[in-house]
Amino acid sequence: MSMNKSKLDTLPTTPGVYKFLDKNGEILYIGKALNLRARVKSYFSSDLYDRPRVKQMIPFIGDVEIIETNNEIESLVLESALIKQYKPFYNSDKKDDKSYAWIYISTKDKFPTVKIIRKITGKELKRGRLFGPYPSSSATKRIFTYLRKIYPFCTCKRANSKECLYFHLGLCPGPHQGHITEEEYRKNINEIIKFLSGRKRGQIKEMESVMKEYSATKQYEKAAELRDKIEDLKYLGEKIDFEANETEQSYKKRRKIVLKQNFLDLKNELGLKNLSRIECYDISNIQGKEAYGSMVVAQDGEIKRSEYRVFRIKDIDTPNDPAMLKHVILRRFNQLNQNKYSRSPDIVLIDGGKSQLSVLRKYVPNEIHLLGISKGKRLKRKGSRLLDEFWFFSKDGIKRVDIMNKEVLIDLRDEAHRFAILHHRKARIRKGRESELSKIEGVGEKRRKLLIKQLGSIDRIKRATVKELNKIIKNRKVSEKIYNYLRQSSK
Numbered sequence: 239m240s241m242n243k244s245k246l247d248t249l250p251t252t253p254g255v256y257k258f259l260d261k262n263g264e265i266l267y268i269g270k271a272l273n274l275r276a277r278v279k280s281y282f283s284s285d286l287y288d289r290p291r292v293k294q295m296i297p298f299i300g301d302v303e304i305i306e307t308n309n310e311i312e313s314l315v316l317e318s319a320l321i322k323q324y325k326p327f328y329n330s331d332k333k334d335d336k337s338y339a340w341i342y343i344s345t346k347d348k349f350p351t352v353k354i355i356r357k358i359t360g361k362e363l364k365r366g367r368l369f370g371p372y373p374s375s376s377a378t379k380r381i382f383t384y385l386r387k388i389y390p391f392c393t394c395k396r397a398n399s400k401e402c403l404y405f406h407l408g409l410c411p412g413p414h415q416g417h418i419t420e421e422e423y424r425k426n427i428n429e430i431i432k433f434l435s436g437r438k439r440g441q442i443k444e445m446e447s448v449m450k451e452y453s454a455t456k457q458y459e460k461a462a463e464l465r466d467k468i469e470d471l472k473y474l475g476e477k478i479d480f481e482a483n484e485t486e487q488s489y490k491k492r493r494k495i496v497l498k499q500n501f502l503d504l505k506n507e508l509g510l511k512n513l514s515r516i517e518c519y520d521i522s523n524i525q526g527k528e529a530y531g532s533m534v535v536a537q538d539g540e541i542k543r544s545e546y547r548v549f550r551i552k553d554i555d556t557p558n559d560p561a562m563l564k565h566v567i568l569r570r571f572n573q574l575n576q577n578k579y580s581r582s583p584d585i586v587l588i589d590g591g592k593s594q595l596s597v598l599r600k601y602v603p604n605e606i607h608l609l610g611i612s613k614g615k616r617l618k619r620k621g622s623r624l625l626d627e628f629w630f631f632s633k634d635g636i637k638r639v640d641i642m643n644k645e646v647l648i649d650l651r652d653e654a655h656r657f658a659i660l661h662h663r664k665a666r667i668r669k670g671r672e673s674e675l676s677k678i679e680g681v682g683e684k685r686r687k688l689l690i691k692q693l694g695s696i697d698r699i700k701r702a703t704v705k706e707l708n709k710i711i712k713n714r715k716v717s718e719k720i721y722n723y724l725r726q727s728s729k
Contacts, residue, residue, distance in 0.1 A: 245301075245302070246275065246278060246279050246282070246302075247275075247660055248543040248546055248657070249274050249275035249278055249279075249302075249304060249543075250274050250275060250304070250306060250541065250543070250653075251273050251274065251275050251276065251656075252273075252274060252306050252307075253270075253271065253272050253273075253274070253306070253307050253308070253309055253310045253312070253313045254270070254271060254274045254304050254305050254306040254307045254313050255268065255269070255270050255271075255304065255305045255307065255313050255316050255317050255320060256268070256269055256270075256271060256274060256277065256278050256302055256303070256304050256305075257302065257303045257304075257305075257320070257326075258281075258295065258299045258301075258302055258328075259299070259300055259301045259302065259303060260298050260299070260300050261298075261300035262300075263300075263301070265324050265326045266295050266298060266299065266326055266327060266328050267292065267295055267326050267327075267328040267329055268317060268320050268321050268324065268326050268329060269317065270310075270313040270314055270316070270317035271313065272310050272313075274304050274306070278302055278304075281296060281299075282296070291328060292328060294328075295328040305486065305489070305490060306493075307493075308493075315338060315371050316486070316489060318338070319485065319486070320486055323485070323486070338356070338370060338371030338372060338375075339354050339355075339356060339370060339371065339372045339375045339378040339379075340354070340355050340356070340368050340369065340370035340371050340372070341353070341354055341355075341368075341369045341370055341372075341378065341382065341434060342354075342355045342362065342366055342367070342368055342369075343366050343367050343369070343427060343430065343431060344362070344365055344366040345365070345366045345367050345427070345431075346364075346365045346366060347365070347366075348420065349392050349413040349414065349420065349423055350366070350391070350424075350427045351391060351392055351393050351394075352382070352385075352386070352391050352393075352427070352430060353393065354375075354378055354379065354382055367431065369434040369435075385430055385433065386409050387408070387409065388429075389426040389427070389429045389430050390408065390409050390410055390411045390426060391410070391411070391423075391426055391427060391430070392404075392410050392411065392412075392413050392414065392423075393410070394410070394414065397414040398414060398415075399415070400415070401415055401417075405417070411423060411426070445464055445468050446468060448464060449461050449464040449465055449468065452464065494538075494539075494540065496539075497538070497539030497540050497646075498538045498539045499539070500539050500643055500645070500646055501513055501514070501536075501538055501539040501646070503642075503643040504641070504643040504646065504647075507641060507642060507643055508607070508609075508630065508639070508641075510584065510585075510607065512584055513584050513585065514537065514538055514584055515535065515536070515537050515538075515581060515582070515583045515584055515585075516535070516536045516583055516584065516585045516586075516587055516646070516647075516650060517533055517534070517535050517570075517583040517585070517586055517587065518533070518534050518535075518536075518586075518587040518588070518589070518647075518650035518651055518653070518654040519531060519532065519533055519563060519566055519567065519570075519586065519587070519588055519589070519654060520532050520589040520651070520654035520655045520657075520658045521551075521559045521562045521563060521566070521589075521658060522655075522658035522659045529550075529551035529562055530548055530549065530550055530551065530658050531548070531549040531551060531562060531563065531565070531566035531658060532546070532547070532548055532549070532654045532655075532657040532658035533546065533547040533548075533549070533566070533570060533654070534546050534650055534653040534654045534657055535583075536646055536649075536650055539646060541649065541650070541653065545579075545580060546657060547570075547578075547579075548657065548658075549565070549566045549569055549570075551565055551566070553565065559590070559594070560590075560593065560594050560597045560598070563588065563590070563594060563597070563598055564597060564598060564601055567586070567598055567601045567602060568601055571601070571602065571603060582603070582606065583606055584606065584607060585606070585607045585608075585609050586598075586602050586606055586607070586608050586609070587609045587610070587611060587647060587650055587651065587654075588608070588609070588610045588611070589610075589611060589612075589651050589654060589655060590610050590611075590612055591610050591612035591627070591629050592610070592629055592636050594610060595608055595610045595629055595631050595636050596636060599631055607630070607631070608630075608631040609628065609629070609630055609631070609647070610628065610629035610630075610631075610636075611626055611627070611628055611629075611647055611648070611651050612626070612627050612629065613625075613626065613627070626644065626648060626651075628640070628641050628644065628647070678716075678719055678720055678723045681716065681719075681720060685711060685716070688710055688711075689707075689710060689711075689720075692710045693706075693710070699720070699724065700724045700725075702721075703721070704717050704718055704721045707720055707721060
């Protein structure tokens with residue numbers, strides 16, 4: 239594989255679509271994932287015996303591109319749209335003929351109706367609202383029936399003087415026969431719209447409470463039935479930001495607008511003049527050893543993985559996170575290093591609270607705002623994890639602030655934490671492997687460093703021939719010992 243492996247480590251753990259490209263930028267394969275990083279990395283750590291066609295593709299991969307989505311359903315639908323558009327060679331059928339289900343509500347009719355559709359005309363679209371698409375048609379049908387039981391609606395194509403069969407089944411309120419007023423009927427339709435817009439969660443909570451009661455009283459069959467219904471409701475109640483005839487470009491453009499608006503809302507909430515870039519910093523070490531600091535970036539609401547930076551901390555070997563953060567901040571804002579960065583941040587976000595902010599304030603340029611995020615003492619609910627607390631360094635000192643638009647800040651903190659841990663773990667693994675060389679008779683510190691310098695890694699040393707090793711060591715007997723030891727240890 240010619241693709242840079244380090245790029246895989248910076249991929250997000252969010253849902254989305256990935257595209258494998260060859261060295262010329264041509265699309266080889268398109269897939270979707272609930273966790274992009276885990277899914278993409280699996281291609282390079284798995285034998286893929288069950289997918290021989292995809293296995294053949296691996297040597298030709300030169301790069302990977304991703305499109306993050308808000309949830310798994312959006313990734314399913316976007317994957318389908320992209321396969322139809324590009325018809326990649328290594329997708330098994332080179333196309334996807336699935337026609338996803340949508341729920342259509344004719345909102346401009348006197349008595350709106352609700353129906354499941356797969357195709358829609360422009361005239362219908364103007365006279366109503368579309369929800370979806372939903373990849374699972376069976377779940378869509380089940381919830382369609384369930385919603386109709388809770389909020390009955392009429393599906394008659396024309397007004398009849400007699401009540402229909404669905405009226406007698408309790409699924410139609412009989413609006414054309416005067417059994418319900420237009421206002422009351424609209425209430426039912428509005429409740430369905432609320433649910434399909436992701437704003438109606440009350441019935442799910444009630445059902446979860448009943449399910450727990452069934453389990454407590456050992457009515458497991460009823461509990462299982464309710465569990466399946468809850469999963470369907472959650473599935474269909476997911477707010478899907480996807481439109482009919484969506485393209486990759488239109489989806490990315492709309493998502494970018496939403497993310498930028500989140501930044502604008504955060505700026506107004508904190509009372510800032512400008513907010514375009516946030517940099518978040520975190521530290522990872524064990525008792526001060528193999529310490530690394532990370533910097534992750536959000537620009538106009540989007541996580542910019544290409545601008546991540548990692549700082550190896552050599553001068554501190556005791557557990558002191560504030561001192562390590564200071565070390566990282568000084569290196570980041572050193573005037574001699576400014577050309578390494580595209581621009582300065584408007585906010586520096588620290589994974590820490592008051593004590594960390596008070597130490598770091600004088601090392602962050604005055605024009606840059608300082609914000610901290612820490613685990614608080616309040617629980618979201620009993621048995622749940624601690625709420626995040628935010629600390630803002632203003633002219634009046636450090637104060638705790640309640641932030642509504644906090645998702646991007648939490649995502650940045652989590653990314654900074656993950657990125658720092660990633661490099662810390664790599665260093666520990668690398669050190670552990672390098673220490674293997676010290677067990678070989680004739681290999682001291684000098685020869686170990688020489689081998690690492692010339693060949694770059696333990697894996698490369700393991701693949702080296704005796705002749706290649708001897709060019710570096712200049713001792714045939716020791717070179718043979720290294721070769722034999724590493725071959726034996728890798729079995």
